[in-house]
Amino acid sequence: xxxxxxxxxxxxxxxxxxxxxxxxxxxxxxxxxxxxxxxxxxxxxxxxxxxxxxxxxxxxxxxxxxxxxxxxxxxxxxxxxxxxxxxxxxxxxxxxxxxxxxxxxxxxxxxxxxxxxxxxxxxxxxxxxxxxxxxxxxxxxxxxxxxxxxxxxxxxxxxxxxxxxxxxxxxxxxxxxxxxxxxxxxxxxxxxxxxxxxxxxxxxxxxxxxxxxxxxxxxxxxxxxxxxxxxxxxxxxxxxxxxxxxxxxxxxx
Numbered sequence: 210x211x212x213x214x215x216x217x218x219x220x221x222x223x224x225x226x227x228x229x230x231x232x233x234x235x236x237x238x239x240x241x242x243x244x245x246x247x248x249x250x251x252x253x254x255x256x257x258x259x260x261x262x263x264x265x266x267x268x269x270x271x272x273x274x275x276x277x278x279x280x281x282x283x284x285x286x287x288x289x290x291x292x293x294x295x296x297x298x299x300x301x302x303x304x305x306x307x308x309x310x311x312x313x314x315x316x317x318x319x320x321x322x323x324x325x326x327x328x329x330x331x332x333x334x335x336x337x338x339x340x341x342x343x344x345x346x347x348x349x350x351x352x353x354x355x356x357x358x359x360x361x362x363x364x365x366x367x368x369x370x371x372x373x374x375x376x377x378x379x380x381x382x383x384x385x386x387x388x389x390x391x392x393x394x395x396x397x398x399x400x401x402x403x404x405x406x407x408x409x410x411x412x413x414x415x416x417x418x419x420x421x422x423x424x425x426x427x428x429x430x431x432x433x434x435x436x437x438x439x440x441x442x443x444x445x446x447x448x449x450x451x452x453x454x455x456x457x458x459x460x461x462x
Contacts, residue, residue, distance in 0.1 A: 240275075241277070246275075246276035246277070253415055254268050256268065266302060270284065271285045297399070298358050298400070301357055303350055307355070307364060308347055311349075312343065314366065316335040318331065321394045329426065355369045356370075365393050366404075369389040377424055382419065390402055392405075406437075406460075410460060419461060420460075422458065423458050423459075424448070425437055425458070426455060443458060
Protein backbone atom coordinates (compact mmCIF):
# COMPACT_ATOMS: atom_id res chain seq x y z
CA UNK A 210 0.00 0.00 0.00
CA UNK A 211 1.54 3.28 -1.14
CA UNK A 212 -1.10 5.72 0.12
CA UNK A 213 -4.27 5.88 2.17
CA UNK A 214 -7.69 6.38 0.71
CA UNK A 215 -8.42 10.15 0.83
CA UNK A 216 -11.79 9.39 2.41
CA UNK A 217 -10.11 7.56 5.29
CA UNK A 218 -7.64 10.41 5.72
CA UNK A 219 -10.51 12.91 5.94
CA UNK A 220 -12.34 10.71 8.44
CA UNK A 221 -9.24 10.32 10.63
CA UNK A 222 -8.00 13.90 10.55
CA UNK A 223 -11.16 16.00 10.18
CA UNK A 224 -13.82 13.86 11.81
CA UNK A 225 -17.17 12.29 10.96
CA UNK A 226 -18.99 15.47 10.04
CA UNK A 227 -16.47 16.55 7.40
CA UNK A 228 -16.34 12.98 6.04
CA UNK A 229 -20.13 12.89 5.62
CA UNK A 230 -20.15 16.27 3.87
CA UNK A 231 -17.43 15.27 1.43
CA UNK A 232 -18.03 11.59 0.70
CA UNK A 233 -21.47 10.30 1.64
CA UNK A 234 -23.80 10.00 -1.35
CA UNK A 235 -26.84 10.90 0.73
CA UNK A 236 -26.29 13.56 3.35
CA UNK A 237 -28.91 15.15 5.56
CA UNK A 238 -27.98 18.41 7.26
CA UNK A 239 -29.07 18.77 10.85
CA UNK A 240 -30.23 22.12 12.16
CA UNK A 241 -28.30 23.43 15.19
CA UNK A 242 -30.76 26.21 16.06
CA UNK A 243 -34.39 27.22 15.39
CA UNK A 244 -35.24 28.58 11.93
CA UNK A 245 -31.95 27.42 10.43
CA UNK A 246 -33.69 24.80 8.25
CA UNK A 247 -37.36 24.58 7.33
CA UNK A 248 -38.90 21.60 5.59
CA UNK A 249 -42.14 21.56 3.59
CA UNK A 250 -44.38 18.76 2.38
CA UNK A 251 -47.93 18.34 1.15
CA UNK A 252 -50.54 15.58 1.20
CA UNK A 253 -54.02 15.04 -0.20
CA UNK A 254 -56.64 15.04 2.58
CA UNK A 255 -59.25 12.31 3.02
CA UNK A 256 -62.21 14.67 2.64
CA UNK A 257 -64.16 16.07 -0.30
CA UNK A 258 -65.00 19.74 -0.78
CA UNK A 259 -66.41 21.86 -3.60
CA UNK A 260 -63.89 24.04 -5.43
CA UNK A 261 -64.62 27.47 -6.87
CA UNK A 262 -66.36 25.84 -9.85
CA UNK A 263 -68.51 23.61 -7.65
CA UNK A 264 -66.54 20.49 -8.62
CA UNK A 265 -65.94 17.91 -5.84
CA UNK A 266 -62.20 17.69 -5.11
CA UNK A 267 -59.95 16.40 -2.36
CA UNK A 268 -58.04 19.39 -0.92
CA UNK A 269 -54.31 19.42 -0.30
CA UNK A 270 -52.62 20.35 2.96
CA UNK A 271 -49.18 21.97 2.70
CA UNK A 272 -47.23 22.32 5.95
CA UNK A 273 -43.88 23.96 6.73
CA UNK A 274 -41.99 22.81 9.82
CA UNK A 275 -38.89 23.94 11.66
CA UNK A 276 -36.26 21.19 11.52
CA UNK A 277 -34.78 22.00 14.94
CA UNK A 278 -37.85 22.44 17.16
CA UNK A 279 -40.30 20.46 14.97
CA UNK A 280 -42.77 23.34 15.34
CA UNK A 281 -45.18 24.05 12.49
CA UNK A 282 -44.19 27.39 10.99
CA UNK A 283 -47.15 27.61 8.65
CA UNK A 284 -49.70 25.69 6.64
CA UNK A 285 -52.12 26.13 3.76
CA UNK A 286 -55.13 24.22 2.42
CA UNK A 287 -55.77 24.47 -1.32
CA UNK A 288 -57.89 22.76 -3.95
CA UNK A 289 -55.35 23.25 -6.73
CA UNK A 290 -53.97 19.74 -6.45
CA UNK A 291 -50.65 19.98 -4.69
CA UNK A 292 -48.99 20.44 -8.07
CA UNK A 293 -46.36 17.77 -7.69
CA UNK A 294 -43.45 18.19 -10.07
CA UNK A 295 -41.05 15.65 -11.55
CA UNK A 296 -38.44 16.22 -14.23
CA UNK A 297 -40.02 19.47 -15.41
CA UNK A 298 -43.49 17.88 -15.52
CA UNK A 299 -46.00 19.51 -13.17
CA UNK A 300 -49.14 17.55 -12.27
CA UNK A 301 -52.30 19.37 -11.23
CA UNK A 302 -56.04 18.79 -10.94
CA UNK A 303 -57.88 18.78 -14.24
CA UNK A 304 -60.90 21.05 -14.68
CA UNK A 305 -63.57 21.58 -17.37
CA UNK A 306 -61.33 24.33 -18.75
CA UNK A 307 -58.91 21.55 -19.80
CA UNK A 308 -61.43 19.72 -22.00
CA UNK A 309 -60.25 21.30 -25.31
CA UNK A 310 -56.61 20.57 -24.45
CA UNK A 311 -57.33 16.92 -23.60
CA UNK A 312 -59.29 16.46 -26.83
CA UNK A 313 -56.32 17.96 -28.69
CA UNK A 314 -53.99 15.45 -26.97
CA UNK A 315 -56.11 12.60 -28.33
CA UNK A 316 -56.14 14.27 -31.75
CA UNK A 317 -52.33 14.31 -31.81
CA UNK A 318 -52.16 10.67 -30.70
CA UNK A 319 -54.72 9.56 -33.31
CA UNK A 320 -52.86 11.41 -36.07
CA UNK A 321 -49.57 9.80 -35.04
CA UNK A 322 -51.09 6.29 -34.90
CA UNK A 323 -52.89 6.76 -38.21
CA UNK A 324 -49.67 7.83 -39.92
CA UNK A 325 -48.23 4.46 -38.91
CA UNK A 326 -51.26 2.55 -40.13
CA UNK A 327 -52.30 1.71 -36.56
CA UNK A 328 -55.97 2.69 -36.44
CA UNK A 329 -57.22 -0.18 -34.28
CA UNK A 330 -56.74 1.60 -30.97
CA UNK A 331 -58.73 4.84 -31.33
CA UNK A 332 -59.72 4.89 -35.00
CA UNK A 333 -58.62 7.59 -37.42
CA UNK A 334 -61.03 10.45 -36.66
CA UNK A 335 -60.09 13.38 -34.40
CA UNK A 336 -61.71 13.51 -30.98
CA UNK A 337 -62.31 17.26 -31.26
CA UNK A 338 -65.78 17.88 -32.67
CA UNK A 339 -67.02 14.38 -31.82
CA UNK A 340 -69.95 14.77 -29.36
CA UNK A 341 -69.43 11.34 -27.81
CA UNK A 342 -65.74 11.93 -27.19
CA UNK A 343 -66.40 15.42 -25.86
CA UNK A 344 -68.96 14.07 -23.39
CA UNK A 345 -66.49 11.37 -22.30
CA UNK A 346 -63.77 13.92 -21.50
CA UNK A 347 -66.33 16.20 -19.82
CA UNK A 348 -67.34 13.34 -17.52
CA UNK A 349 -63.70 12.78 -16.61
CA UNK A 350 -63.18 16.48 -15.90
CA UNK A 351 -66.21 16.56 -13.59
CA UNK A 352 -65.33 13.32 -11.79
CA UNK A 353 -62.49 14.73 -9.67
CA UNK A 354 -60.15 12.00 -10.92
CA UNK A 355 -58.57 13.81 -13.86
CA UNK A 356 -55.01 15.12 -13.60
CA UNK A 357 -53.12 17.21 -16.12
CA UNK A 358 -49.36 17.14 -16.67
CA UNK A 359 -48.00 20.56 -17.64
CA UNK A 360 -44.64 21.34 -19.21
CA UNK A 361 -43.81 25.03 -19.15
CA UNK A 362 -47.45 25.77 -18.25
CA UNK A 363 -48.65 23.89 -21.37
CA UNK A 364 -50.85 20.76 -21.01
CA UNK A 365 -48.77 17.79 -22.14
CA UNK A 366 -50.63 14.76 -20.80
CA UNK A 367 -53.70 13.56 -18.96
CA UNK A 368 -54.53 10.66 -16.66
CA UNK A 369 -57.92 9.78 -15.20
CA UNK A 370 -58.34 7.51 -12.16
CA UNK A 371 -61.46 6.13 -10.52
CA UNK A 372 -63.57 2.95 -10.55
CA UNK A 373 -62.82 0.14 -13.00
CA UNK A 374 -64.55 -0.04 -16.38
CA UNK A 375 -67.52 -2.40 -16.46
CA UNK A 376 -66.02 -4.52 -19.26
CA UNK A 377 -63.15 -5.92 -17.15
CA UNK A 378 -63.22 -8.56 -14.45
CA UNK A 379 -63.91 -6.94 -11.04
CA UNK A 380 -60.98 -6.86 -8.62
CA UNK A 381 -61.06 -9.07 -5.54
CA UNK A 382 -59.73 -6.24 -3.37
CA UNK A 383 -59.94 -2.44 -3.13
CA UNK A 384 -58.27 -0.81 -6.12
CA UNK A 385 -57.64 2.37 -8.04
CA UNK A 386 -58.17 2.13 -11.80
CA UNK A 387 -56.50 4.12 -14.54
CA UNK A 388 -59.49 4.93 -16.74
CA UNK A 389 -57.54 6.87 -19.36
CA UNK A 390 -54.02 7.99 -20.22
CA UNK A 391 -52.97 10.16 -23.13
CA UNK A 392 -50.02 12.41 -23.93
CA UNK A 393 -49.50 15.12 -26.51
CA UNK A 394 -47.14 13.89 -29.21
CA UNK A 395 -45.42 17.28 -29.22
CA UNK A 396 -43.91 16.28 -25.87
CA UNK A 397 -42.92 12.73 -26.82
CA UNK A 398 -39.79 11.50 -25.08
CA UNK A 399 -40.29 13.66 -21.98
CA UNK A 400 -41.60 10.79 -19.83
CA UNK A 401 -45.01 12.39 -19.38
CA UNK A 402 -46.99 9.15 -19.43
CA UNK A 403 -44.63 7.40 -17.05
CA UNK A 404 -44.75 10.35 -14.66
CA UNK A 405 -48.55 10.30 -14.66
CA UNK A 406 -48.62 6.56 -13.97
CA UNK A 407 -46.17 7.03 -11.10
CA UNK A 408 -48.49 9.74 -9.75
CA UNK A 409 -51.41 7.28 -9.94
CA UNK A 410 -49.43 4.70 -7.96
CA UNK A 411 -48.51 7.31 -5.35
CA UNK A 412 -52.14 8.42 -5.18
CA UNK A 413 -53.25 4.82 -4.62
CA UNK A 414 -50.77 4.51 -1.75
CA UNK A 415 -52.14 7.70 -0.24
CA UNK A 416 -55.63 6.20 -0.36
CA UNK A 417 -54.41 3.05 1.38
CA UNK A 418 -55.14 0.98 -1.74
CA UNK A 419 -52.78 -1.85 -2.64
CA UNK A 420 -53.82 -2.43 -6.26
CA UNK A 421 -53.57 -0.20 -9.33
CA UNK A 422 -55.07 -1.56 -12.55
CA UNK A 423 -55.23 -0.39 -16.16
CA UNK A 424 -56.32 -1.82 -19.48
CA UNK A 425 -55.04 -1.02 -22.94
CA UNK A 426 -55.25 -1.92 -26.60
CA UNK A 427 -53.48 -5.24 -27.21
CA UNK A 428 -53.67 -5.46 -31.00
CA UNK A 429 -51.10 -4.86 -33.74
CA UNK A 430 -47.59 -5.47 -32.39
CA UNK A 431 -48.54 -5.32 -28.69
CA UNK A 432 -46.31 -2.29 -28.25
CA UNK A 433 -48.72 -0.59 -25.85
CA UNK A 434 -48.86 -3.61 -23.56
CA UNK A 435 -45.07 -3.65 -23.50
CA UNK A 436 -45.06 0.04 -22.60
CA UNK A 437 -47.20 -0.53 -19.51
CA UNK A 438 -44.99 -3.46 -18.53
CA UNK A 439 -41.99 -1.12 -18.72
CA UNK A 440 -43.87 1.15 -16.28
CA UNK A 441 -44.12 -1.57 -13.66
CA UNK A 442 -47.39 -3.24 -14.64
CA UNK A 443 -47.89 -7.00 -15.02
CA UNK A 444 -50.27 -8.70 -17.44
CA UNK A 445 -53.39 -10.01 -15.72
CA UNK A 446 -55.69 -11.26 -18.48
CA UNK A 447 -56.67 -10.54 -22.08
CA UNK A 448 -60.22 -9.53 -23.00
CA UNK A 449 -62.21 -8.31 -25.97
CA UNK A 450 -64.88 -5.65 -26.38
CA UNK A 451 -66.59 -6.64 -29.60
CA UNK A 452 -63.62 -7.09 -31.94
CA UNK A 453 -61.37 -4.73 -29.94
CA UNK A 454 -58.57 -6.75 -28.26
CA UNK A 455 -57.49 -5.54 -24.83
CA UNK A 456 -55.14 -6.48 -22.01
CA UNK A 457 -55.80 -5.97 -18.31
CA UNK A 458 -52.69 -5.19 -16.25
CA UNK A 459 -51.98 -4.52 -12.59
CA UNK A 460 -49.31 -2.90 -10.45
CA UNK A 461 -48.68 -2.92 -6.74
CA UNK A 462 -48.21 0.70 -5.60
